[in-house]
Amino acid sequence: MKQILPILLLIVFCNCQPEETQIWVVTPYPNTVAAEPGGFDFKQGINFETSEPTLEGVVSFFQKKMVEVGASIDAESGKKIHLELAKGGEKSPEAYKLHINKSDIKLTASHPKGIFYGMMTLWQQLKLSGNKSVPCGVVEDAPRYAHRGFMLDESRHFFGKKKVKQLIDLMAALKLNTFHWHLTDSPGWRVEIKAYPKLTTIGGIGNHTNPEAPARFYTQEDIKEIVAFAAERQVEIIPEIDMPGHATAANRAYPEFSGGGNEKHPEFTFDPGKDATYQYLTTILEEVVGLFPSQYIHLGGDEVHFGNEKWKSNDSIQALMNRENLSSLVDVEHYFIRRMANELTQMDKKLAGWDEIVESDVSNQSSVVYWWRHDKEDQLQKSLDKGYPTVLCPRIPLYFDFVQHDSHENGRRWDGFGTLEDVYAYPESTHDFSDKETKLIKGIQGNLWTEKFDSDIWVDFMTFPRMVALAESAWTTKNNKNLERFRTNLLPFYEFLDSQDVGYFNSLQPELTPEPKP
Template sequence: MNRFTPSFLASTLLVVMGNHAARADQQVVDQISRFGVKYAVTDNHAAQHGVDCAALGADWASCNRATITLTNPGEAVTSNDWAIYMSNVHQTLKVEDERFRMVHIVGDLTRLEPTDKFTGFAAHESVEIPIVNEYWQLFITDIMPRWYVTSGEAQPKMITSTDTEDLTAFVAPFGTQWKRTVEDKNVLMTATSRFEKNSDLSLLTPASLRGQIVPTPIQAQVFAEDADLSAGIKLDLSGLPDAQAEAIRQRFRLLGIKEQPNGYPIIARINAGALDKAASVSGGYRLTIGKAKADVTGYDRSGVFYGLQSILSLLPASGEGKIATLAVTDAPRFAYRGAFLDVARNFHSKAAVLRMLDQMAAWKMNKFHFHLTDDEGWRVEIAGLPELTGVGARRCHDLSEQHCLLPQLGSGPFSNNNGSGFFSRADYIEIVKYAAARNIEVIPEVDMPAHARAAVVSMEARYHRLMEKGDASAASEYRLVDPTDSSNTTSVQLYDRTSYLNPCLDSSLRFTDKVISEIQAMHLAAGQPLKTWHFGGDEAKNIRLGAGYSDRAKPVTGTGLRTMDEEDKPWAKSLACQKLISEGKVSDLAHLPSSFALKVSKLVKAHGIDSMQAWQDGLKDAKDAGAFSTAQVRVNFWDTLYWGGFDTANDWANKGYQVVLSNPDYLYMDFPSEVNPLERGYYWGTRFTDERKMFSFAPNNLPQNAETSVDRDGNTFSAKSDKAWLGAYGISAQLWSETVRTDSNMEYMIFPRLFTAAERGWHRASWEQDYQAGKEYVGGETRYVDSQALLTDWQRFANLLGQRELAKLDLAGVSYRLPVPGARIVNGVLEANLALPGLTIEYSLDEGKSWQRYDNGSRPNVSGKVSVRSVSPDGKRVSRVEAL
């Protein structure tokens, strides 16, 4: 038999041709992956310079211009079968070069590809591609790294020049492009302006900081003698369970204090009846440090734990064990003193989470709000639903999304970075145990019905897998989408309807019940029953139906023009939801999120969990807290103050909700630390939040903050409320992780800012005024707040951070943010200062080739180019360098 038949020859030819095409595609990818990339923001006020942002459909008719420059370092690329994928958090509305177009995929994933006008990249050619984006680009982290190339069936490849966390490698300096509007009154932080801002601070003497505990206690009497712990301590911690006692021992060891049989005695007991009224609440304690021994008397276990943390607070990081003798009566201000960590947008390791819990415990914070799921990732293993982590915890270039989620937020096409990752069941149990040993409750958040895309896509992958096996019943058991729903909707993060699980499906409730059951089981396995379920609930809306847009047929000046009959509210075309509405079970589409929250509260109650928590907008259409099934309902209140939050917070408290203040303009740690484009973070709520601003927050008199801060554009504002204010239940500081791709990024954003939130959550300062209905505070005009008392208090706290607490972070291996020095040159003499006095400042006269220590007592004469930086107490890390 002749095997060289025509059909055999034809198939062989196809294989050869296919292999040749694949090699050609890969060659194109390889070539473009070596391109140089430069991204430059050229005009953040494009509407004022000839660009019709309204016609392009930009929110509030606001858009910016930027230029992408691609440089081909090698031979010509003539193929037009290629695409460059990138993360654009601000959607590109127009490409001002007919050779290219931008195609929005989903979320921030965007594809740059050639049009039929494209003629190739010539050898060694640089091509400038002007684009127009929605909104502004004011900080360098608006531009995401890890652009990648695809072509045909080739393997995708990262563009090397963008594969970095040093965004300055491919993002041009912003220059004058740092203002949101022409009238923006924020102050750009340069060496000179930073020096002026810090000029009211001074370095305090060690004697003036002696005996200072953080967070600040209610009452403290400091005595003249010292207690010496340097020869070791003898701990009697019978007032604590073994795990908490070990956590205390670990902290002493970290600070260089060892246990010795004949060491300084520290005795800890529970005796609620022995305490003054001020300390007679959960977490209250009395601490007496004498020359011969220390006694801690706690109202309960948490009081004992916090009293011991106060001893630890007094210790320096040096291992020097001398501390002031004193007597303290203390108790927490709020029952809820929280920190929120988003591991969904970008994953953060178990080790980083444990380091964070250590610091929370040291600063007497007691609630860890764990944001485990969102559109971009599902981060906890759920028994019986392997797709949640097999698909939902991974990102890669799979356009079908049957194996992973599409890349987002600069994660690139592969799963080998913090865009991917999850906590196994054992990991999660360990975290809960570790937190409990530090008197911290873990509050898991599974966000729904919006921000649910990782769950939706994962359950669709499960559906298809089981349908292929012919098991239609099992396939539909946890399906989260109604296949009849063709609604055209856009989420805040630019996702389509796959961002929302369908609240009208029984399968959505089954899924929720399953997840609650499995997470509750993990808490029980950790010996810590699940006390609070966080529903999420935020932003279940179509952003294109917001006030910043109007219909092209009925245009409103100053808005982006859209064809509104093409836009839908979430679930508008779902037959399942239409049925609920037609039957009168839900009044309208807008009430679906709150209606779903009420149903979930029944599940939470059925599981024996007493508290449900949510972001406030997820519950806004419920009558009040009494409409829910759980005994308590908490809201994370996240209205910005200058947009009316000083008033709307009262509405929630007066409806019976426990209000946890989580205001973005004071308590979002994912916002930049200062107004400088080189800082990291989003900025929709404020242009900066530093330690000093967070420290000045008055949580129980929100109108007061109008005197001590400005709005997003640097303008003063006025605030008053005529309503009764029942008081906050607590305070929470948040880190959302869109721009936070690594553990070191995470710690840079959190620390030391978190400590100021801990201070405000524990201690009411003397300069905080009582809330008074009808009292108006006007920024720049009224003078109700004692500004000198605030400054004195801040100076004390800032010096404690700079002279004592940051060194403890060094010991713990925490990559906190070092403040950039302020500096100026006067008559040839260098003057420099810091927001946190006590750290070392260095200066360079040769553009960073060598550095010298700055001594404020003998200021150096300098000339030419001068650079400054601060140095960590252990000398291992430095701040961003600032040139004068």
């Protein structure tokens, strides 16, 4: 998986260039760069300087990160990095401005998030360029999208705390800020709920490959640890607790709340006709809300029709339909979503859901839609027409369980698949949004579903380098994206992944990286 010679040539190029032509080797690429001769040298000790108490966490984090790239921290050094919070004037709390000269660096932002990302730009330049200095000049930068996400499905196969932390750390290096954690689905329930312990002791048994595999799940202490780890890296974790469908694992544990299923999808749904079901799910969500500070909780809401056949003969559901004047099972589904959305509102949280929730008429002020069905452009249009903030994550090209090269066999296809270049070209490759619609696009997200992937090796291979392309598409504005520059900067990023023991598909030389054995 190595691309040694081109990387060495690039590093030699970076190290040997005359002072006035140092280049930035950063992904995602900053949106405005004004270069000046020379560079700020990190070989000597550096001193962080700030009067802002709210920046203590960022300073502590990057003091450690800078040591990783060969810099030393010296409180007496005259080589200073000034960190300053400028009140107002920035469109995004993640925006930042760097003024770099040979003697000092001034980094300003309106929020600690912006300071974090400005420091990450400096760190990545040192890490990837091979230099011990960063170019002089001015960098003014802000993200294209507020939501820059990656989703990992751990219901189908479980990967564990070490892998999740590594992914979050890599996301932070790439300025991705949202980790969507798919924790419950039909194969397994992966989050401890103290009020209902059988959800993990029974519901956590099995995976997509082996229904008898020992129970695997995260304890609440595990989750608190991972949430704190992510927060230090400015990554928000949005948990997904799937309902009313994809409930088979939960229903194994507590069958009294099952709405049934069918032969292919047994016990697939919760029972929307029982008040006890709503009490049960609300109790679960109260514990989830206590673990995750995110303003959003993702309730899924997708593919309910896969296994709701028994709703037709369920007495409690038929009574609900009569009582609430619901004319179809789809109406029952939407009633359920609205009711659970109201429960989230009572907990001071907002609903996130797949694009099926568009028809449920939940509030567009307290909901966000994840558009995933690339073959249903009308569903995206409905979401925007109804005023829903919308995250773009269409199967093609942003489902990373689709193959990324024509020679690959282990992965999905659907009249095509998602190459690195396809991810980089999105969303402008397929969408031309009006100004009004653009304001509703909350961001973009890559999703890794894991039916076909049961090891860290496969998670890495399917995720990288597509996550790198996703990061630049999510951060760098359309007019500043440049595929050739991106490919050049990808070479040292491959070396960085090697240093982290992270596998990847080398899209620039596919023959060097054969597909892992299933």
